[in-house]
Amino acid sequence: MLRELRTFVAVARHGTFAAAGMHIGLTQSAVSSQIKNLEQALGVRLFDRTGRQATLNAAGIRALPLAREMFELFSQMSIPQDPDEYRGEMRIGAIASAQTGFLPQALLRLRRAAPAVDAKLVPGVSLDLLSQVDAGDLDIAILIQPPFELPKELCVQVLETEPFVLIVPLDVDGDDPLTLLAEQPQVRYDRSSFGGRQVTRFLREQRIEVRVALELDELDAIVKFVESGLGVSLIPRAGLWLERDVKLRVIPLGDLTFHREVVLLMRRSQRDLPLHRLFTRCLSKADSPDENSVLPSP
Template sequence: MLRELKTFLAVVRFGSFASAGANIGLTQSAVSAQMQRLEQDLGYALFDRSGRAATLNAAGRQAVAFAEDMLSTYARLANEGGVSERSGLLRVGAIASAQASYLVPAIERFRRKAPGWRIRVIPGVSLNLLAQVDSGEIDVAVIIKPPFALPAELKWRVLTTEPFVLAVPRKLRGTPWRELLKTQPFIRYDRNSFGGRLVDRFLKKVRVTVHDVVELDELQGIVGLVAQGVGVALVPMAAALQLPRSVTALTLGEDTFVREIGLVERHTGEQASMAAGFSACL
């Protein structure tokens, strides 16, 4: 709640959600989300939302003094407890395939460079993790590159690209990939994920109609279904992905497409310098 209280006082100081966000490094939507979360936690509204300005209601005006006192008390507690820039908590979001690959060596390097800092890994899908970085709930996240432009406050760093292949039962390895897509049951990478959208776009580009039988987001689970003979699937060759001997990965030749894995972080904020340090470790 401390983050929300800081944002609340910024709104009070600068007069609107947009102005507060511009001064503390958040988008207007992120400020609005934090204020809604604060109001839900408190159980009552703080603002009169009838106009464009962030006008405090009676409860909101009373809350200002309490918020200032709470933040002041926390600051004194931190100083007396010896908390310094050499210690803290870094919240790192990560898609499932990144947790077992890129994050392991990065965390080890970061721990050697900043032993006083703790890391909390928050799992999730790319879209949700991106929203959490934007709202300030997490500091940095390893995700699939979004199919849309990022807010100006966020920074994108490319880690790697992963080519998509057609995962098929080994007995079908001699059949052209296009024919397999047309004739075999299709295990679809969840269309709500950024990676699944890439698959959907590819199928439209090559003008192939598939016969969906299952749709899920977990890549290793998709490969497991292929191994059991349920169907074929377009999957990225992720660093942590393991193909059993019963599964063959067919390349797509000149039609190969990729998913870009990268790090999204904020330009500004209390944790910006440590987030940049963790980025360097990745």
Template sequence: MLRELKTFIAVAHHGTFAGAGARIGLTQSAVSAQMQRLEEHLGFALFDRTGRSATLNPAGRETLAVAEELMTVYARLSEHGGIAEESGMLNVGAIASAQVSFLVDALEGFRHELPGWRIRVVPGVSLNLLGQVDAGEIDIAVIIKPPFALPSDLEWRTLVTEPFALLVPAALARKPWRELLGSEPFIRYDRRSFGGRLVDRFLRRMRLTVRDAIELDELQGIVQLVARGLGVALIPRTAGLGRLPKRVAALDLGDDTFYREIGLVERPRHSRQAAASQLADCISLAAGAAREG
């Protein structure tokens, strides 16, 4: 609850969620979410919410005094031996394909540099992970770049760019990809995901009508469905998939190829822990090494 307590103190000092957020690098909705979690954890309300202001109620004023005392003690721990900087917990969001590729190398490198820190990898789809970073629930996340502008107080760092290809049963590998998209059952990359939206946009741009059969988000599952002859699929050629089964062929889309961009979403450097920045750098280096390799 340290993060929530820091935000609570900021709200108490600035009087509004928006003012506190501007000071500590969070959106108003993220501050609101943190205060809701803190109140649920404590079991009582901290504010008299009127209009845009957030005025402390009697329980809130008592909690503020205790919170400031706790943060003072925590700061003293940092001064004596650097405990706060050398140990702690980081929550890192990651889409499935990143977890089985460059993220492994990044975690290994980070643990060698800062063995005192524990890491929790939070799985999820890109949209949910983006919201969790924005709300301050996780520190950083590896996601697909969204098809809309990020909140102004979040930062983006591109890691890898992956081309899409049409996966088909090996027996159909000699046929044109356009023909196969029109004639074969289509295994669709979930439209609720950012990657699936890229597929949907591509099909509309190319004016292609497909025969939807199955829709899912798990890329490895899509590969296995194609291998069993259940249809064709447009998916990114990501390192996390490894070598394709012999029963599957990947058809290049030529000049019509489209891409998904994988990157890191982070809060501004001044509002995140130094260890989170160091882990982000390790992830960036690992992704670059995987790209060159």
């Protein structure tokens, strides 16, 4: 019945039998047959069908977290206790600043501790990575702390806390950040991103109306546009720009400083798995000079 449960979870996620079949490699008729078998075995209908859409009914909503839990329990039956015995793929999602920051050293440590693990890096923005962890498409992800309550099945661990600063072109005079934000055009940190929402809230609290010259989500690209003179920007102190001699001024916000938290996200049921615990240690020791400090004890 695990096959039918897997199909049930896929239909619940993708909304139609056809879309679910495309993602799990089944025809629409095979998906329909498996859902019918599952409903007959349980004695309840799980979906309300309207045209091509398949919407979870009350019984389906109740069954979905139980189905996911059964899958997780089944998958744990074959999990080794020692990380160096692991085989196969670990799917790791990461935002851009983590990929160019502490993640490379962490992945190197992971490879040394668990050489048979194939780490697959999946880039993305925070909201997409969160959705992929929630759906089971990623094992773990590094992203910005969401500005809303997470589902109870997910948990986070704070990895870094990054202060926001104002970056200003060299030819722009003045040191008061609020005045500069009010008077200068802004290269805007994407308002749909988690970090960009923090900027929006800050500007609203300070009652500042800004002129947006450009809006994007990539921090190092924002820095390049500010260097070119396109405008000023509120961004966190994170990214490759901190490692080079930038042609701009960095102005702290002083008492108005707010922060972006970079977190490690995983399913709560998996946080105590040996490989997940090892990867967490690899991240926490990424800046340590002791290369052996993250290796599991013999």
